[in-house]
Amino acid sequence: MSASPSLLAHWRPRLIAFATAAADGDGAHDVQHLHRVWRVAAQLLTEYPEADGLVVLAACYLHDLVNLPKDDPRRAQASRLAAQRARVVLAEAGFPAERLDAVAHAVEAHSFSAGIPPRSLEAQIVQDADRMDALGAVGLARMFYTAGRMGSALAHADDPLALRRPADDRAYSLDHIEVKLATLPALMNTAAARRLGEQRVAWLREFREVFVAEWGSGSADGFAAEQAGRLAED
Numbered sequence: 283m284s285a286s287p288s289l290l291a292h293w294r295p296r297l298i299a300f301a302t303a304a305a306d307g308d309g310a311h312d313v314q315h316l317h318r319v320w321r322v323a324a325q326l327l328t329e330y331p332e333a334d335g336l337v338v339l340a341a342c343y344l345h346d347l348v349n350l351p352k353d354d355p356r357r358a359q360a361s362r363l364a365a366q367r368a369r370v371v372l373a374e375a376g377f378p379a380e381r382l383d384a385v386a387h388a389v390e391a392h393s394f395s396a397g398i399p400p401r402s403l404e405a406q407i408v409q410d411a412d413r414m415d416a417l418g419a420v421g422l423a424r425m426f427y428t429a430g431r432m433g434s435a436l437a438h439a440d441d442p443l444a445l446r447r448p449a450d451d452r453a454y455s456l457d458h459i460e461v462k463l464a465t466l467p468a469l470m471n472t473a474a475a476r477r478l479g480e481q482r483v484a485w486l487r488e489f490r491e492v493f494v495a496e497w498g499s500g501s502a503d504g505f506a507a508e509q510a511g512r513l514a515e516d
Contacts, residue, residue, distance in 0.1 A: 285336035293336060293377070297343035300371050304347045308431075310424040311346045315415060319345070322478075323411035329474045330403060337381050337404040341388035344368040345412060361393035394462075406471035413466050414475060417482035421463065422489060429455035442494050456493065459486050 301316050320342040327335055348363035350356055365386040372382060388405040391398040392412045400406045415421060426436070437456035441447050444457055451458035463486060467479030 285334055285339070289336055290339055294339060294343075296375060297340055300375075301343045301347070304367075306349055308349055310428050310431075311349045315424075316343050316346065318415050318420065319408075319411045322414045322475075323407050326407045326411060326472055326474055330407065330472065333403045333407055334381065334384065336378070337384045337388060337402075338407050340368070340372065340377065340381070340385045341392065341404065341408040342411060344371070344385070345389045345392045345408065347371070347389075358393070358395045358397070360395075361390050361398070365390035400471060410470045410472050410475035410479075413470065414479060414482070416463055417466060417479055418485060421482065422486060425458055425463070426455055429458070437493070437497060442497050456490065459490050 298313065298316075302313055305312060320339060323338050323342050324335075327333055327338060344367075345361070345364060347367045348360050350360040368389050369382055369386045372385065373379070377385075384402060384404055387402060388400070388408045391400040391405045392409045394413070400409050416424065429436070432452070434451075434453055434455045436454070438444070438447065438454050442454070442456055444450075444454075444460075449457040449461050451461040464483050467476050467483055470476040470479050
């Protein structure tokens with residue numbers, strides 16, 4: 283089922299209004315985040331024109347209707363709750379009934395913590411686009427913003443690369459690059475998203491190198507040792 287540009291143009295401002303009304307002040311999951319997710323999804327849709335653009339559009343803007351903090355014990359339930367809320371909001375607004383199930387699934391499956399496999403191409407595109415916003419320069423800013431809200435340190439004082447300790451991205455924000463972000467490209471559903479994700483992870487690792495060099499001379503030596511170890515393994 284395809285979606286015409288006029289249909290997308292009709293629904294987009296309404297979806298933005300729904301999302302704006304549900305915003306909770308989290309700067310990492312604000313309306314700008316939703317705009318970026320849709321922008322990447324729209325880029326992916328050009329490579330997968332068989333996908334239903336209206337389903338993707340709705341899920342991009344409504345996937346955070348219920349947003350729980352990362353350290354909330356109910357975090358894994360947030361996407362299910364958001365899907366339920368999206369279904370109600372859309373039905374009341376007269377959204378095409380035959381698309382409600384597809385939107386709800388895409389919303390429910392987008393979450394990393396929920397662990398729900400995306401069964402449709404539309405859900406795969408939404409999940410990829412949302413994960414893409416965790417990568418690159420904006421993703422890096424979101425990472426440190428979220429770490430600050432959770433009370434995490436920027437990095438371990440003496441071992442920022444976790445060479446002599448278990449990595450802990452709850453305690454040290456920099457650890458999150460390798461613990462989670464660097465794993466995302468391999469988890470992307472679409473080849474187009476994997477390509478873009480790999481480019482953004484390469485940039486994150488370049489940033490990490492500069493950060494560690496500035497963090498202190500001992501840290502820079504540690505980074506050099508880690509790089510030497512990787513080369514030896516290759």
